[in-house]
Amino acid sequence: MARRGERRPRPRPTESKIQVPARQDRVGVRELSYVTPKGRTLRHRVDPRAYRCSTLAAQLADAWIDYHRAAALTSSDDYAGAVRSLAEFADRHLAAQGLDPAAARLDGGDIDLVEVIYEWEESLQGEYAASSTRPNVLAGRLLTLISHRATRDPDVPERLRRRAEKLPSFRRPKAEPFDEFANHERLAMRQAAQDGVRALEKRLARGRDLLEAGEDPRVAGWHELPNLVWAARHRILTTADFKEHLAARGESWPQPLKELIRGPGDFSRYRYRLLRAVHGLLFPTEIDLHPFRILLLLELTDCTPEELHVICEDDVAFSGEGVRVVQRKKRAARVRADFHPRNDVALEEGEAPGEWAYAGAGNWDIPGLMRRLHAATALSRDVFEQPWLFTAVEGDKHRAAMQAGLGLFTRTGRRFGDWIAAHDGADATPALDISRPHDVRRLRKTAKTSKVTALGGTLTDLAGDDHHIEVFRGHYAHGTTAHVLAGQAINRAQKQVFAKVTAKPVLITAEAEESLTEPETAQALDLTEDQAEALATGDLDMGLTGCRNPYDSPHTPEGKLCHVAPAMCMLCRNAIVFTSQLPRLLMLSDHIEQMRLVLAPDRWQAAWGRQAAALAEVFDECAEQIPAARQEIEDNKLRLDLPLGMRTEYER
Structure with a gap:
């Protein structure tokens, strides 16, 4: 160590020797790789340098990667897509407005990003169909990223923060619910699927037999099908092996190999087709x-x-x-x-x-x-x-x-619709005539509605054990089968109501009244001998009409005495009208017409309208006896006695 005063001045470097560090390129490619719960490795990338608004794209991409890790997302495709979509739109929109896209950034600046986002959302609606949910998804993902950035960066403007806290400017459209498959379609698909299982098991059984007879093709040769099956089992079979050991044209291959790949297109792409066919003898696709x-x-x-x-x-x-x-x-x-x-x-x-x-x-x-x-x-x-x-x-x-x-089951050629199309006949007519859309979710609804039919169609039975009633109402109850069952239930209820509403008394003529106690007459009127005897003696007189059975009234609980007589007798299936009772009915008809002057029209119709119509039908059937009945009223000065409860209920 030099002593005090012995330090020598160091020569100051000249400008030519100063090395200025190179400017770091901070707008690099953002890439994210992750493994889905189903084991697939996905990679998404955003290259901010591909956009004129590179700073904005880089900030959004950084927010995307940070949010994916912080929220432990299992899918990030929509977030990356939202970043790319906004960056592409910002380049076009800002340039058209005479602004520099490079000045756009999340942490301030002269460009109002809130207005850019609103314009971007509006453009999304024009890019996609009206029924598409993609615009709402992209807008929601972008606002989530901006909100995530705002919690970590105090320089994000307050107006942009408030916009990020709100929902997209338009609602997600509600998709049209799927209907279930018809019963004949369900049966056809089930039969075709069972045939497919049998065919697969037969093919796999053949492959197992070939595997037992096979040897290593690197020793025994590549022209024998059992040897190729053996190679497929031990994962050493590739198209490169076919290219090396088989002829260039498939027509010169051994017959077992040609038969294995023969089909539409014959030998086009023959090596890859042979590879798939050999593996198909052992492994299902x-x-x-x-x-x-x-x-x-x-x-x-x-x-x-x-x-x-x-x-x-x-x-x-x-x-x-x-x-x-x-x-x-x-x-x-x-x-x-x-x-x-x-x-x-x-x-x-x-x-x-x-x-x-x-x-x-x-x-x-x-x-x-x-x-x-x-x-x-x-x-x-x-x-x-x-x-x-x-x-x-x-x-x-x-x-x-x-x-x-x-x-x-999502890739092209492997979807549910592709399986249905594979059953088309040689003349292009569909062997499986299945209604569209060919969506596998309709199978679940079909199974649900089959359960609906078996359980009788009550709402709790329709929901089953794996749904709340409201979930079933919103996602399953719209199906055709559920509607049919609901319609049948409504029809049954309406028939019961109509049976009561349209019921009318049975009119017995004077001749039949005289022979009412005879068994033949009682049987013709659907009466028992006891009922006929009671009606003839007046034991079942309800004041206006007779009654078959006061304990079997459609207006009161079963087994209890009817409490609405005589107010509802003219609307009861049990009522029996004798011609001797016509004066009472005429006086009731006059009373009803008098009530028309007292009550409001709607109130009169509700209280007396059906009674008046039923009386009119009775009077039409015995029009010849009406004058005599009128005369009897005048001669005997008859009066109509109605129960106090009836007057209280119907006349105020």
Whole structure:
């Protein structure tokens, strides 16, 4: 160490020797990679340098990545899409307004981003159909990112903060609810799915036999089909092997190989087609798994498609009485285990039980289908080390080898509609005439409505054990079957009401009244001998008319004495009118007409309208006796005596 005063001055560097650090490019590519709950690795990227508003795009992209990690999101596609969409719009919109897009930023500046966001939301509505929910989703995701940035950056303007706290400027449109499949469609799909399961099991059985006869093709040769099956089982078969060991043109291949790939298009893309066909002898594809998916959704009324797809091998436990299935519903954060007993249904004719078919009763019930699915994908799970029952083996994106994963049934050519279209005949006529849309969610509704029919259609029965009543009302009760059952219930209730409303008394002529006690007359009038005797002696006189049975009135509870006579006698099916009672009815008719002058028209119609109509019908049937009845009223100076309660209820 130099002593004090012995330090030598160091030479100051010249300007030519000063090294200015290079400016860091802070607007780089933002990329996010994550693994979904279903095991898929997804990557999303946003390149701010692709936009003139690069600073705004970079700030939003940073907020997106930070929010994804902070919220532990399982999907980030919509957030990245919202960032790209706004950045593209801001470039066009700000340039058209004579502003510099590069000046746009979240932490202040001269550009009002709130107005830009409003204009962007309006443009989204023009880009998508009116029924699309995409504009609302993108707007909501963007506002979430801005709000997340505002909680961490105090420089975000207050106006932009307030906008981020609000909802998108337009509501998400309500999608038209799906209707269930018709019953004949359900039966047709079930039959086609059962045929598909049988065909798959037959193909897998052939592949297993070929596997037993196969050898390593690197030793025994690449021209024998059993050897190729052996290579597929040991995951050493690729299109590169075909290119190296087989002829360039498929026409010169051995006959077993040509028969394996023969079909539409003949030998186009023959190497990849041969690769898929050989693996298909051992491993089901997504299209092959559709029959199991359809049959199980038609049977499992309390299982959604997403619950069914992610069932793993460890989630099923078989027993002699049935199968126990653990189901996971992500949307409801619910895990439950249900036991499904077997149905005592015998095997179909010609279908022998064995390893590839459930060796027990009811092989098309839930336990039988689970056993058959478990057996069909057992080799796929073992070879490719996958846990799911719906493990599908498909080609990779380079069409060079085969890979396995969870069957998602969402890619082109693997959807539910593609399975339906695969059944079209040679003349392009659909073998399965299924109404559109071909959406698998309609299968669940079909299973629900089948349960509706079985349980009789009450609202609590329709909801079942896995829905609240209001959830069922909003998502399932709109179906055609539910409407038909509801209409039938309404019709039944209306018939009961109409039967009471349209009921009218039975008019007995003077001749029939004289012979009322005779058995033939009583039987013709649908009366018992006791009722006829009581009517003849006046024991069942209710004041205006007679009555078959005062304890069987449609207006009072069963078994109780009628308390509405004589006010409702003219509207009762039990009423018996004798011609000797016509003077009373005429006086009642006069009283009703007098009430027309006292009561308001609507009140009179409600209280007396139907009574007046019923009296008019009776008077029409015995018009010849009406003058004599009028004369009897005048000669005997008869008066109409109505109960006080009747006057109190109907005349005020």
